[in-house]
Amino acid sequence: MKAIIVEDEFLAQQELSWLIREHSQISIEATFDDGLDVLKYLQTHQVDVIFLDINIPSLDGMLLAQNISKFASKPLIVFITAYKEHAVEAFELEAFDYILKPWSEMRIITLLRKLENHAQSHPALSQTAARAAPHTINLVKDERIIVTDINDIYYAEAHEKLTFVYTRREEYVMSMNITEFCSRLPDEYFFRCHRSYCINLSKIREIEPWFNNTYILKLRDLEFQVPVSRSKVKEFRQLMRL
Numbered sequence: 001m002k003a004i005i006v007e008d009e010f011l012a013q014q015e016l017s018w019l020i021r022e023h024s025q026i027s028i029e030a031t032f033d034d035g036l037d038v039l040k041y042l043q044t045h046q047v048d049v050i051f052l053d054i055n056i057p058s059l060d061g062m063l064l065a066q067n068i069s070k071f072a073s074k075p076l077i078v079f080i081t082a083y084k085e086h087a088v089e090a091f092e093l094e095a096f097d098y099i100l101k102p103w104s105e106m107r108i109i110t111l112l113r114k115l116e117n118h119a120q121s122h123p124a125l126s127q128t129a130a131r132a133a134p135h136t137i138n139l140v141k142d143e144r145i146i147v148t149d150i151n152d153i154y155y156a157e158a159h160e161k162l163t164f165v166y167t168r169r170e171e172y173v174m175s176m177n178i179t180e181f182c183s184r185l186p187d188e189y190f191f192r193c194h195r196s197y198c199i200n201l202s203k204i205r206e207i208e209p210w211f212n213n214t215y216i217l218k219l220r221d222l223e224f225q226v227p228v229s230r231s232k233v234k235e236f237r238q239l240m241r242l
Contacts, residue, residue: 001026001119003049004041006064007080008033008056012101016051016080019105024112035059039067039145043138043184047075049096049115054081059145062086065093070147072135076118078111137184139165139172146172150189154203154219155226156181158196168221193217193236194229207240 003026007013013031020026029047032038036058038050050068054061065077076096079086080103090098096118097111139148152167158178165172165181174181182190182198192198199217206218208225215228215236228236236242 001048001115002029002046003027003051004029004038004047005031005051006033006035006038006056006061007031007051007053009053012053012080016108019108020051020112023109024116026112026115033057035061035064036145038064039138042068042071046073048119049076049078051078051080054079054083054086062089062093065090065095067138067145067147069093070136076115078115140174141170141172146170148172150185151200151202153185153190153200154222155200155224156198166222166224191232191236191239193232194227197226199226201239207242 003020005013005016005020005028007016010033013033017028017031020028026049029045030041032041034057039059052061052065056064059067061079061081065079068074068077077090077093078096079090079098080101081099082101084100087098097114099107099111135150136147137150137153139146148167154166154168156166156178157164161175161177163174163176163178163181165174178192178196178198182192185198189200189202190198191201199219203219203221204217205220208216208218210216210227212230214230214233217226217228219226
């Protein structure tokens with residue numbers, strides 16, 4: 001099993017890491033002390049378990065768990081916190097366990113055994129998570145992270161080192177180039193039709209011939225038209241069976 005630890009108290013993070021390594025076969029892939037950093041990490045990495053404190057900077061543990069609960073492939077969440085008043089909400093989010101600080105070593109060891117027993121009874125857990133195609137992606141607007149269904153995306157446009165992403169009603173700005181952004185989208189739905197554009201194939205309403213034997217793509221619901229570059233024409237024709 002692959003795990004991450006989200007804990008802003010350094011000593012608590014170190015002690016928990018040691019216990020996990022000492023008493024289980026769980027692999028600690030990364031540690032974090034900030035909620036937003038966790039969401040960014042989970043955009044490109046699959047894990048099986050998250051050991052999660054509630055009182056963390058940027059995005060607290062409960063809000064982080066609410067975002068994660070919308071993922072198509074959800075990791076197990078173990079809350080480790082000093083706040084007992086969030087227990088009901090945690091289990092409404094289907095938390096695997098809820099451990100109060102200060103915890104004892106035996107409490108953590110018991111938890112680790114329970115996690116490994118769960119993994120043995122669900123042998124495809126890691127493999128399924130690794131294979132699952134993403135159904136959502138995290139987009140940024142006004143410093144907020146919006147968990148978005150990938151089918152809501154119409155197209156993405158390159159702006160130097162940034163990528164502008166467009167849904168039917170919203171515009172988002174991602175602090176990455178378009179190549180990196182497109183790599184996070186499933187190939188069966190999205191096509192890089194131009195060095196500056198990536199398009200959702202299901203949103204194409206009309207394919208209009210353009211100069212130099214290329215095409216302009218008209219989209220459902222939007223006025224904007226997306227070009228197909230000469231270097232992508234052959235691949236586009238094959239893809240669309242033209």
